[in-house]
Amino acid sequence: MTQDNNAHVKLISKPENMLRTVYTACRTCYSADSPLNIYDCDSAHDEEKMLKLIKRVISSGHYSTIEHIQISFAISNISRACSHQLVRHRHMSFSQKSQRYVKEKGQFEYLTPETIEKNSELKEKFDNFMRKVSEFYIELTEAGIPAEDARAVLPNAAATSMVASLNLREMIHLANLRLCTRAQKEIRMLVKKMCGELIKEEPWLKDYLVPKCDRLGYCDEDKSCGRKAVRVQ
Amino acid sequence: MTQDNNAHVKLISKPENMLRTVYTACRTCYSADSPLNIYDCDSAHDEEKMLKLIKRVISSGHYSTIEHIQISFAISNISRACSHQLVRHRHMSFSQKSQRYVKEKGQFEYLTPETIEKNSELKEKFDNFMRKVSEFYIELTEAGIPAEDARAVLPNAAATSMVASLNLREMIHLANLRLCTRAQKEIRMLVKKMCGELIKEEPWLKDYLVPKCDRLGYCDEDKSCGRKAVRVQ
Amino acid sequence: MTQDNNAHVKLISKPENMLRTVYTACRTCYSADSPLNIYDCDSAHDEEKMLKLIKRVISSGHYSTIEHIQISFAISNISRACSHQLVRHRHMSFSQKSQRYVKEKGQFEYLTPETIEKNSELKEKFDNFMRKVSEFYIELTEAGIPAEDARAVLPNAAATSMVASLNLREMIHLANLRLCTRAQKEIRMLVKKMCGELIKEEPWLKDYLVPKCDRLGYCDEDKSCGRKAVRVQ
Amino acid sequence: MTQDNNAHVKLISKPENMLRTVYTACRTCYSADSPLNIYDCDSAHDEEKMLKLIKRVISSGHYSTIEHIQISFAISNISRACSHQLVRHRHMSFSQKSQRYVKEKGQFEYLTPETIEKNSELKEKFDNFMRKVSEFYIELTEAGIPAEDARAVLPNAAATSMVASLNLREMIHLANLRLCTRAQKEIRMLVKKMCGELIKEEPWLKDYLVPKCDRLGYCDEDKSCGRKAVRVQ
Numbered sequence: 001m002t003q004d005n006n007a008h009v010k011l012i013s014k015p016e017n018m019l020r021t022v023y024t025a026c027r028t029c030y031s032a033d034s035p036l037n038i039y040d041c042d043s044a045h046d047e048e049k050m051l052k053l054i055k056r057v058i059s060s061g062h063y064s065t066i067e068h069i070q071i072s073f074a075i076s077n078i079s080r081a082c083s084h085q086l087v088r089h090r091h092m093s094f095s096q097k098s099q100r101y102v103k104e105k106g107q108f109e110y111l112t113p114e115t116i117e118k119n120s121e122l123k124e125k126f127d128n129f130m131r132k133v134s135e136f137y138i139e140l141t142e143a144g145i146p147a148e149d150a151r152a153v154l155p156n157a158a159a160t161s162m163v164a165s166l167n168l169r170e171m172i173h174l175a176n177l178r179l180c181t182r183a184q185k186e187i188r189m190l191v192k193k194m195c196g197e198l199i200k201e202e203p204w205l206k207d208y209l210v211p212k213c214d215r216l217g218y219c220d221e222d223k224s225c226g227r228k229a230v231r232v233q
Numbered sequence: 234m235t236q237d238n239n240a241h242v243k244l245i246s247k248p249e250n251m252l253r254t255v256y257t258a259c260r261t262c263y264s265a266d267s268p269l270n271i272y273d274c275d276s277a278h279d280e281e282k283m284l285k286l287i288k289r290v291i292s293s294g295h296y297s298t299i300e301h302i303q304i305s306f307a308i309s310n311i312s313r314a315c316s317h318q319l320v321r322h323r324h325m326s327f328s329q330k331s332q333r334y335v336k337e338k339g340q341f342e343y344l345t346p347e348t349i350e351k352n353s354e355l356k357e358k359f360d361n362f363m364r365k366v367s368e369f370y371i372e373l374t375e376a377g378i379p380a381e382d383a384r385a386v387l388p389n390a391a392a393t394s395m396v397a398s399l400n401l402r403e404m405i406h407l408a409n410l411r412l413c414t415r416a417q418k419e420i421r422m423l424v425k426k427m428c429g430e431l432i433k434e435e436p437w438l439k440d441y442l443v444p445k446c447d448r449l450g451y452c453d454e455d456k457s458c459g460r461k462a463v464r465v466q
Numbered sequence: 467m468t469q470d471n472n473a474h475v476k477l478i479s480k481p482e483n484m485l486r487t488v489y490t491a492c493r494t495c496y497s498a499d500s501p502l503n504i505y506d507c508d509s510a511h512d513e514e515k516m517l518k519l520i521k522r523v524i525s526s527g528h529y530s531t532i533e534h535i536q537i538s539f540a541i542s543n544i545s546r547a548c549s550h551q552l553v554r555h556r557h558m559s560f561s562q563k564s565q566r567y568v569k570e571k572g573q574f575e576y577l578t579p580e581t582i583e584k585n586s587e588l589k590e591k592f593d594n595f596m597r598k599v600s601e602f603y604i605e606l607t608e609a610g611i612p613a614e615d616a617r618a619v620l621p622n623a624a625a626t627s628m629v630a631s632l633n634l635r636e637m638i639h640l641a642n643l644r645l646c647t648r649a650q651k652e653i654r655m656l657v658k659k660m661c662g663e664l665i666k667e668e669p670w671l672k673d674y675l676v677p678k679c680d681r682l683g684y685c686d687e688d689k690s691c692g693r694k695a696v697r698v699q
Numbered sequence: 700m701t702q703d704n705n706a707h708v709k710l711i712s713k714p715e716n717m718l719r720t721v722y723t724a725c726r727t728c729y730s731a732d733s734p735l736n737i738y739d740c741d742s743a744h745d746e747e748k749m750l751k752l753i754k755r756v757i758s759s760g761h762y763s764t765i766e767h768i769q770i771s772f773a774i775s776n777i778s779r780a781c782s783h784q785l786v787r788h789r790h791m792s793f794s795q796k797s798q799r800y801v802k803e804k805g806q807f808e809y810l811t812p813e814t815i816e817k818n819s820e821l822k823e824k825f826d827n828f829m830r831k832v833s834e835f836y837i838e839l840t841e842a843g844i845p846a847e848d849a850r851a852v853l854p855n856a857a858a859t860s861m862v863a864s865l866n867l868r869e870m871i872h873l874a875n876l877r878l879c880t881r882a883q884k885e886i887r888m889l890v891k892k893m894c895g896e897l898i899k900e901e902p903w904l905k906d907y908l909v910p911k912c913d914r915l916g917y918c919d920e921d922k923s924c925g926r927k928a929v930r931v932q
Contacts, residue, residue: 067326093300113848149812346615533792559766
């Protein structure tokens, strides 16, 4: 599999009453009315009205109101290099396939970086290499080495899978950081797919699931990729 | 309102596919199969089978798998004393009615502690007191003092409301701590109602939404309330 | 006490080897050398060199490197209104004076908002009011009402104290939000004092402990206070 | 290097006034006195007295008071498999050597699992394998593949290093989980060394830096290692 296009991503869970819940949260802060009355009022059935308020609150940076929404993704066909980056987002929840407990029986799956994929000679060597790793791994486990130790030979390219959950505030933060061209291509493509899955369900989120430079109005990295100019200070 | 019985609590949001999501998360850790395949397999439609696995995983203390489920409550008629305790749970998300932005127009609502409620003489004085506080608050705001400053006179008894969200791991933790008789009665009753709302929807959670002594098998406080003996060390 | 000037704030703890620890963390990410060697190298004794690197890393938004530094403040003479705002910073750690366990014996201390302080007539009424609250509180406790219930009558103005700890990343975030003129004056003055205490020890942090508009280059609120213009989009 | 004994661990930072800070935090909750007065009182210079209080508070499970203390470790010679486990502790802060930015020039360092180390035939094959991985990695980088992609071939055994910080509450939690024999040996030995470093400085922490069964009084895993019996329910 090519690393950069093959992440499988599916949104498997989002809250019932998503908009209504955020809308109720936003209005509760500024209203003499109880959240339950707000939740049951006419406006809480008027999608356009709710969206208008929610967008204004998010634009003002009052992100705590969107923490009430958590979504879950089933993710597979990403490399362990990529998952090591993803799990560094400490506001997320993960259940990842364990290399301690799941023993590889045949050739393990792996992801090929695009730069290697494009070079047919290197690509062939890469595939041969992965075959040899697999043979050695199986030799080790057949010699009685437990999976948790045999995995010492498995490469960063090895595929992994996980269920990952995060709230909307963290989802926007994740997009801001990982859609930036400074992020490695594999995680950038993964996060792009996560955003795509979510936008399919909630198109209004499109404006927020963007690289950080779109949010800031300038690039805050040392060098810009050209999308936005570096801030002049 | 009596403080101890009058919290209004309603579960306003939980994830679609709650059991299936947790089930998929649990099995992803130990399976060669992808989370998407697990999510779509026959077992993920067999509630009994899913529950059996989920209960075993929770009993083993592998709580990260239940972080994937987040629920939201609309809460009102609790005192500011109670909300100050609740917001100390830092894994929760809150949108609380603001005393800075919501000006009280007439008598503010308040909660009366049970110990005062039961004493008719003190209860009358308490109500009179609250009337006087209200009058002074309104005098201040009418003299041009902004609500954010006039609220300096509002008491801990003043009612507040909020939308509060938390994942299942934190829900169990909250129950463990706040159903203990060491917790103040108002928050104990509030959390009991939150648990009740959730158990109505997900009865299998009943065994986990208990005071911590039920989980530990002993009381870890200095003195026991009698429910479980203090641990002998 | 006037609410706005009287918070007592003292930095009571910071790490040994503060700069060296951050410097080691920053360089570990990009170096073939071990953190221990970096920690022991000549540069890790050259304050100017260390500061140059650390400032560059912070400016690039790589804030995780400054999480290694945690500082602790002893805070007193702030109102419960203010502490309710402060404890909403969920990355901080707090140990706050308990109104459940600490019974007020005489007149409780309280903070007077500046807008009331400036109006001598209202100020006199405010002080009289606080005396009456105190008398009723003491009447309740003498009638056998436990402190945890009698505190129902105590106002938001009542003074509280706490030990509060946070890492440098959260300290900068706290300053960015709470030095903004949108924050209420009492917490703004409190955070200003916290920043002042820290800058006394670590003057180089001055450039980062600023309102968010200084960091962003524009105001992201609905209306600007005039310090920076609202971003044109 | 043998994986199981060779982690290099050094405590590089802890707060000035560690005991006094925790002591002040503990007493602030229950005292009419201000934290600053507590911090300056005679008892706050009496180590024995302070320890007595702190131990009682920790034993009662009031762990928030020890969050005020954060410590930092320089860690090297652990495998990427081990670091992937460690960074899952989301209350910790990490600065880890980047395989994206640090290109390996010669043979990369790696850790050999004990089960392989003990088998001389497998050990020789393991070392040969690592040589071949290194050769292929260097071939890739010399062919112009960037380090961030070439690392796809690097194994879980590859050594990494980091600065890791955590507060005392998380340190006790980390010990409770990772000193359990269910944890993989490499991280168990790593955490043992971290505990050792800390206990050298603060011997009184010895009683808390233990496997969870010592804390609970029973084993809460499916099967016990024999240290404590599984809880009978």
